[in-house]
Amino acid sequence: MLEKREFDRNDFLWRVSTAVTVVSGFFSLIVFVLLVINYMQFRTADPVNDPMLTQMRQDYAASPQKDEALAVRIRALELINRKAIFTTMAQIQTGSALLMVGVVVFMISFKYSIRWQREKPELEEVPTADREFLALAQSRQMIMWTGVGILAVGMGAAVLTQSNLNKVGAMAPTDAAAAPGETGPTTETAVAVLEPPKWEDIEKNWPSFRGPGSLGVAYFKTAPTDWDVASGKNIKWKVEAGLHAPNSPVIWDKKIFFSGANETTREIYCFNADDGKEIWKQTVADFGAPGEEKPKPTDETGFAAPTMVAHGGQVFAIFADGDLVSYDMDGKKLWEKSFGVPENHYGHSSSLLAYDKLLFVQFDSNKNPKLLALDIATGKEAWTAARKSISWASPIVAQTPFGPQLILNCEETVDAYDPITGKELWSQECLSGEVAPSPAYGNGIVLAAQEYAVAAAIQLEKSDAGITPKILWEFDELLPEISSPVGDGERFYYGTAGGVFVCLDAKSGQKLWEHEFEESIESSPVVVGDRIYVADKAGNIHIMKTSGTFELIGTRAMGEPVLATPAFMDNRIYVRTEKQLYCIEQANA
Numbered sequence: 001m002l003e004k005r006e007f008d009r010n011d012f013l014w015r016v017s018t019a020v021t022v023v024s025g026f027f028s029l030i031v032f033v034l035l036v037i038n039y040m041q042f043r044t045a046d047p048v049n050d051p052m053l054t055q056m057r058q059d060y061a062a063s064p065q066k067d068e069a070l071a072v073r074i075r076a077l078e079l080i081n082r083k084a085i086f087t088t089m090a091q092i093q094t095g096s097a098l099l100m101v102g103v104v105v106f107m108i109s110f111k112y113s114i115r116w117q118r119e120k121p122e123l124e125e126v127p128t129a130d131r132e133f134l135a136l137a138q139s140r141q142m143i144m145w146t147g148v149g150i151l152a153v154g155m156g157a158a159v160l161t162q163s164n165l166n167k168v169g170a171m172a173p174t175d176a177a178a179a180p181g182e183t184g185p186t187t188e189t190a191v192a193v194l195e196p197p198k199w200e201d202i203e204k205n206w207p208s209f210r211g212p213g214s215l216g217v218a219y220f221k222t223a224p225t226d227w228d229v230a231s232g233k234n235i236k237w238k239v240e241a242g243l244h245a246p247n248s249p250v251i252w253d254k255k256i257f258f259s260g261a262n263e264t265t266r267e268i269y270c271f272n273a274d275d276g277k278e279i280w281k282q283t284v285a286d287f288g289a290p291g292e293e294k295p296k297p298t299d300e301t302g303f304a305a306p307t308m309v310a311h312g313g314q315v316f317a318i319f320a321d322g323d324l325v326s327y328d329m330d331g332k333k334l335w336e337k338s339f340g341v342p343e344n345h346y347g348h349s350s351s352l353l354a355y356d357k358l359l360f361v362q363f364d365s366n367k368n369p370k371l372l373a374l375d376i377a378t379g380k381e382a383w384t385a386a387r388k389s390i391s392w393a394s395p396i397v398a399q400t401p402f403g404p405q406l407i408l409n410c411e412e413t414v415d416a417y418d419p420i421t422g423k424e425l426w427s428q429e430c431l432s433g434e435v436a437p438s439p440a441y442g443n444g445i446v447l448a449a450q451e452y453a454v455a456a457a458i459q460l461e462k463s464d465a466g467i468t469p470k471i472l473w474e475f476d477e478l479l480p481e482i483s484s485p486v487g488d489g490e491r492f493y494y495g496t497a498g499g500v501f502v503c504l505d506a507k508s509g510q511k512l513w514e515h516e517f518e519e520s521i522e523s524s525p526v527v528v529g530d531r532i533y534v535a536d537k538a539g540n541i542h543i544m545k546t547s548g549t550f551e552l553i554g555t556r557a558m559g560e561p562v563l564a565t566p567a568f569m570d571n572r573i574y575v576r577t578e579k580q581l582y583c584i585e586q587a588n589a
Contacts, residue, residue, distance in 0.1 A: 013112070017109045017110075017112040017113035018109075018113045020105065020109035020113075021106060021109040021110045021113050024102050024103075024105040024106040024109060025106050027098075027102045028099060028102035028103050028106055031095055031098050031099045031102055032099060034095060038091065038092065038095070195312065195313075196311070196312055196356050196357045196376065197311060197312040199399070199404075201312070202311075202355075203219040204219055205251055205252045205253065205310065205569075206218075206249075206250055206251040206252075206567040206568065206569060206574075207250055207251070207252055207309060207310045207311055207354070208250055208307060208308075208309045208310075208351065208352065208353050208354070209247075209248055209250075209306075209307035209351035209352075209353075209394055209438075209565065210248075210396075210438070210484065210486075210524055210526065210565055211526065211567070211568065213353075213355075213396055213397040213398060213399070214351070214353055214394060214395065214396045214397070214438060215396055215397075215398065215440070215441060215486070216440065216484065216485075216486035216524055216525060216526050216527060216565075217486065217487075217488070217526070217527045218526060218527065218528040218529075218568040220528070220568065220569060220570040220571070221528065221529030221530075222528075222529065222570060222571045223528040223529070223531065223533065223568050223571065223572070223573055224571065224572070224573055224584045224585060224586035225531070225543055225553055225554055225586070226554070226556075226586060227556055227584045227586065228556070229556075229557065229558055229559045229582070230559065234584055234585060234586045235582060235583070235584060236276075236572070236583040236584065236585040237275060237276035237582075237583045238276065238580050238581065238582045238583070239271060239276045239278070239580065239581050240579065240580065240581075241258070241260070241576055241577065241578075241579055241580050241581045242258070242259075242260040242267055242269050242281075243260025243261055243262055243265060243266075243267055243304070244260060244262065244302055244578070245258070245259060245260040245261060245302050245303070245304035245305065246300065246301065246302060246305055246563035246564055247259055247304055247305060247306060247307040247308065247351070247564060247576075248307045248564040248565045248566070248567060248576060249564070249566075249567045249574045249576050249581065250307060250308050250309065250310045250315075250567065251273055251310065251567055251569060251574065252310035252311070252312075252315070252329070253329070254272065254273045254274060255270055255271070255272065255273060255279065255310070255329060256270070256271045256272075256273045256567070256574060256581075257269065257270050257271075257308050257310055257315050258307075258308060258576060258581070259304045259308055259317045259319075260304055261302065261303035261304035261319055261320070262302075262303060263294065263303065265283065266283065266284040266286075266303070266304065266319055266323075267281060267282065267283055267284065268281070268282045268284060268308070268315070268317050268325075268327065269281050270315075270329075270331060271581070273569070273572075273574070273583070276581075276583060279331070280330070280331035281331075282327060282331055282333070284317070284319070284323070284325055286321075286323070287323060287336055287338055288321055288322065288323050288338045288340065288341070289338070289340060292321070292340065292341055293341065294320075294321055294341065294347075295320045295321055295341050295342075295346065295347025295348075296347075297320050297346045297347050297349075298346060300563065301320075301346045301347075301349060302320070303319055303320040303321075303347070304317075304319055304320065305320065305346070305347075305348075305349040306318050306319075306348060306349060306350060306351045306352060306394075307351040307352070307394075307564075307565075308352065309351075309352040309353060309354045309359065311354035311359070311376060312376075313328055313329055314326050314327070314328060314329070314334065314376055315327050315328075315329070316352050316354070316359055316376075317352075318348060318352055318361065319347075319348070320341075320346070320347030320348050320349070321338075321340075321341045321347060321348070322338060322339035322340050322341055322342055322347075322348050322363070323336070323337075323338050323339075324336065324337045324338070324339065324361065324374075324379070325337075326359075326376075326379065334377075335378060335379040336379070337374070337379045339361070339363050339372075342363060342364065342365035342366075343365045343366040343367050344364065344365055344366055344390060346392070348363065348364075349392055350362040350363075350364060350391075350392070350393065350394045350395070351394040353394065353395050353396070353397060353406075354376065355397050355404065355406070355419045356419065356420060357375060357376055357377075357382075358373040358374065358375065358376065358382055358419065358420070359373070359374045359375075359376050360372070360373055360374075360395055360406060360419070361374065362387075362393075362394065362395050362408060364387060364390035364391060364392075364410075365390065366390065368386075369386070369387035369389065369390045369410075370384050370385065370386055370387055371384070371385045371387055371395075371406075371408065371417070371422075372384050373419070373422055382422075383421065383422030384422070385417060385422050385424065387408075387410060387415075388410055388412060388413055388415070388427075389410045389411040389412055389413075390410060390411060391408070391409045391410045391411055391434070391435040391436070392434060392435065392436040393408065393409040393410075393435055393436060393437060393438040393439070393484070394438045394484075395407065395408045395438070396408075396438055396439055396440075396441060397419060398441035398446070400441070400444065400460060401444060401460075402425075402460065402462065402467050403418075404418075404419055405417070405418070405419070405425060406418070406419040407439050407441065407446060408439070409431060409435045409437070409438060409439050409448050409450075410431070410435065411431060411432065411433065411434065411435055412429055412431055412432060413427050413428060413429050413430070413431065414427070414428050414430060414431070414439060414446060414448045414456075414458060414469075415427045416446075416467070416469075425466060425467050426460070426466070426467045426468065426469045427469075428456075428458050428469040428471070430448055430453075430454065430456035430458070430471060430474070431448055431450055431453050431454075431456070432450075432452075432453045433450055433451075433452050433453050435448075435450045435453070436450070436480075436481060436482045437449055437450060437480045437481075437482065437483060437484040437485060437494070437524075438484040438524075439484075439485075440484065440485040440486050440487045440492055440494075441487060442487025442488060442489045442490075442492065442506060443487070443489040443490070443506065444459065444460055445457050445458065445459055445460070445472060445487070445506055445507075446458040446460065446469075447485050447487060447492045447506075449475075449479055449480050449485055449494060450479060450480070450481075451479040451480060451481040451496070451497065452479070453476075453479065454474045454475065454476045454479070455474065455475040455476070455479055455485070455492075455494075455504065455509075456471055456473075456474050457471070457472040457473050457474075457492075457506065457509055458470065458471060458472065459471075459472040472507070472509070473508060473509030474509065475504055475509045475511070477511065478496050478498075478500050478502050478514060479494075479496065480494045480495060480496055480497075480521075481496065481497040482497065482522045483495040483496070483521045483522055483523060483524050483525070483534075484524040485525075486524065486525045486526065486527050486532070487506060487527075488527050488546045489506070490505075490506055490548075491503050491504060491505060491506055491512065491546070491548065492504045492506055493525055493527075493532055493546075494525065495517075495521025495523075495524075495525060495534055495536075496520075496521060497520050497521070497522070498516075498520065499516055499517040499518060499519050499520055499521060499536065500514055500515070500516045500517075501514065501515050501516075501517060501521065501525075501534065501542070501544070502514045503548070503550070505548070512548045512549070513548070513549060513550040514550075515544075515550050515552070517536055517540070517542060518536075518538075519536035519537050519538040519540065520536060520537045521534060521535075521536050521537070522537050522563055523535040523536070523537075523562055523563060523564060523565045523566070524565045526565065526566065526568055527546060528568050529546075530545060530546050530547075531543055531544065531545060531546060531553065532544045532545070532546055533566065533568070533573070535558070535562040535565075535566065535575070536562070537561055537562070537563065538561060538562075539557060539558035539559060539560050539561050539562045539577060539578075540555050540556070540557050540558070541555065541556045541557075541558065541562070541566070541575070542554075542555050543555070543556070558575060558577050558582070559577070560577045560578045560579060560580070561577065561578045562575065562576070562577050562578070563578075564576040571585060571586065572584065572585045
């Protein structure tokens with residue numbers, strides 16, 4: 001028969017040991033959960049067998065000539081994966097040690113909390129010493145085996161993860177890896193290979209929505225004014241525009257890019273800007289989270305509303321479900337990234353923008369909206385800024401007297417950031433409602449406008465605190481709903497959903513003129529030299545003078561609806577209609 005052992009009772013030591021028991025127990029449980037989660041995440045991500053890296057290696061092996069640029073990208077991605085793996089190994093080693101210490105401290109402190117436990121209250125029915133001692137022994141045994149179980153499972157997760165991690169150390173260099181005695185390049189080296197274009201190069205192309213900086217102002221001052229689709233007059237070429245999408249064509253170095261999508265298929269197209277011949281077409285596989293519910297955009301918005309970006313040696317496309325992909329100019333996929341389906345009415349719709357070594361994604365979701373700057377070479381986040389609220393607008397980069405500024409509209413404010421560091425430079429309240437038009441910039445003034453709100457001119461001024469925005473004037477009569485305004489330095493212009501085109505003085509906000517066209521204007525106007533081009537929804541392109549008085553140069557019909565903003569190069573216009581892509585060229589325009 002078991003004999004009851006008498007323990008010394010000490011109220012102070014009982015309190016201390018009980019507190020240590022509780023703290024160490026919770027600590028061990030938290031470390032245990034983190035180790036298990038780490039193991040599950042590692043198994044899901046599997047950086048050892050990165051499908052993107054595998055595909056890049058296969059592309060390198062299949063290439064008849066050794067592609068050194070691809071080799072550098074492979075080494076850069078391998079370096080990133082290895083860094084992630086070694087970081088995980090360090091976390092697991094630390095977690096394993098902490099778990100062991102936590103469980104040992106828990107078991108010891110639990111033992112002494114029993115030894116120094118308080119006097120038990122007198123019971124009406126006192127159990128026998130045998131039963132009391134047996135119950136005590138069983139409870140201690142149960143606690144001990146629970147601690148051992150937690151330790152075993154946690155250590156097992158750590159060991160299983162490390163068994164996969166250790167495979168990395170044994171990985172032999174691929175053909176694209178560094179030669180013996182060499183080390184793989186850093187991420188900075190990889191970026192240097194994909195040298196970002198200078199602003200002068202960006203200006204001379206049409207790299208994004210509304211052109212350089214997404215400002216709606218063309219670098220070249222010439223553009224056709226006379227053409228006829230029906231007869232083919234001054235129509236250099238036309239091609240089928242692929243899957244339906246309202247995004248605009250972008251152009252870099254004689255190549256024109258745009259995307260299309262429906263509920264099941266996503267495609268990116270590349271055509272020769274001189275003759276309209278297809279150079280390549282890529283189908284973008286769904287790489288979002290399995291089983292994720294797709295967005296439900298309207299028919300007009302579609303699954304590929306955002307305009308692509310062409311930036312030096314790369315092009316980027318994003319779709320309604322938050323999937324972002326990058327290709328080189330020859331159609332080889334460089335990297336992909338999924339942000340998940342945003343929580344909003346139409347899915348992701350803001351167009352992309354690039355500057356220097358960064359790609360900007362205005363990812364507006366009702367939950368956790370944010371502005372992201374991604375490394376163009378790898379897709380890795382360089383910086384992230386939380387958004388105050390969302391919008392359907394797209395960002396611009398303006399070359400201001402105070403340096404380049406990344407400027408965005410949201411439902412309440414206009415916000416400006418340093419494009420390189422992500423530092424907020426200024427913010428100004430002036431908007432309300434569901435904002436779709438992007439901001440405009442001209443001569444130190446930012447214009448933000450939205451139907452059912454106001455058009456507000458924001459003057460940028462230098463102060464001791466940095467850059468101070470000041471509301472210069474507000475205009476609340478005829479306002480844009482979708483079409484974005486544009487500035488020529490002296491005036492701002494925009495079109496409305498009712499078909500009215502408006503001109504405002506940039507300094508005073510005085511309405512200089514308005515003209516009513518027959519159709520709604522959703523495409524954004526573009527300033528080309530001393531002319532403004534704007535397409536209405538029916539497909540009529542109206543050409544006007546940039547002047548304080550209305551002067552219509554002409555109207556040219558495209559024959560089918562136009563929602564996308566045309567692209568302008570030297571003496572050429574590229575127009576994406578509902579079904580076709582046109583190149584218009586006129587001698588001596």
